[in-house]
Amino acid sequence: NAGVMQNPRHLVRRRGQEARLRCSPMKGHSHVYWYRQLPEEGLKFMVYLQKENIIDESGMPKERFSAEFPKEGPSILRIQQVVRGDSAAYFCASSPGQGRVEQYFGPGTRLTVT
Amino acid sequence: AQRVTQPEKLLSVFKGAPVELKCNYSYSGSPELFWYVQYSRQRLQLLLRHISRESIKGFTADLNKGETSFHLKKPFAQEEDSAMYYCALSVYNQGGKLIFGQGTELSVKP
Numbered sequence: 291n292a293g294v295m296q297n298p299r300h301l302v303r304r305r306g307q308e309a310r311l312r313c314s315p316m317k318g319h320s321h322v323y324w325y326r327q328l329p330e331e332g333l334k335f336m337v338y339l340q341k342e343n344i345i346d347e348s349g350m351p352k353e354r355f356s357a358e359f360p361k362e363g364p365s366i367l368r369i370q371q372v373v374r375g376d377s378a379a380y381f382c383a384s385s386p387g388q389g390r391v392e393q394y395f396g397p398g399t400r401l402t403v404t
Numbered sequence: 405a406q407r408v409t410q411p412e413k414l415l416s417v418f419k420g421a422p423v424e425l426k427c428n429y430s431y432s433g434s435p436e437l438f439w440y441v442q443y444s445r446q447r448l449q450l451l452l453r454h455i456s457r458e459s460i461k462g463f464t465a466d467l468n469k470g471e472t473s474f475h476l477k478k479p480f481a482q483e484e485d486s487a488m489y490y491c492a493l494s495v496y497n498q499g500g501k502l503i504f505g506q507g508t509e510l511s512v513k514p
């Protein structure tokens with residue numbers, strides 16, 4: 291089992307461009323969580339998805355950010371019109387669900403907005 | 405409000421010394437707590453969860469509901485324990501999202 295995969299590992303975008311971050315959960319896991327880590331801070335929850343459904347997006351900024359987890363393919367975190375303040379490490383985690391709450395993390399995507 | 409506090413940003417000890425990384429939480433329900441570790445250039449890994457009450461790599465953590473704490477301890481630190489340690493609270497009735505502390509960097513000197 292390769293574990294949670296994220297790509298790209300590093301992403302550089304200019305202000306105003308779009309950033310797309312991908313996450314493939316562990317095999318057999320149907321729950322995906324996205325977290326953001328700003329410099330010098332801990333990880334902050336953004337969104338929780340199950341296949342084709344957003345369950346909790348209480349940590350997502352109201353504008354420019356969206357997430358999806360389609361029936362086929364990876365989960366995508368999309369940031370439109372990026373700004374310097376979006377520069378951070380974005381981590382994806384997956385969980386098997388079914389009453390098990392432990393989460394397994396990907397290596398993260400480091401987004402730099404220039 | 406749900407909150408996890410790790411008061412020490414950096415903890416530096418010598419090899420063989422005891423280690424205690426502090427974690428306090430604020431949660432109105434029954435907490436489920438975890439310790440995650442991130443070694444240099446590696447991903448976050450689950451180290452311990454309180455309900456399993458096990459010892460991993462010599463580390464233990466006991467939930468103290470009276471003091472709302474979940475401190476991580478190891479009697480004799482090793483250089484390979486140097487890493488970032490994060491305490492996290494699972495909010496079960498909100499899908500199991502994790503609330504993280506700020507993290508403590510443990511540095512074990514030879």
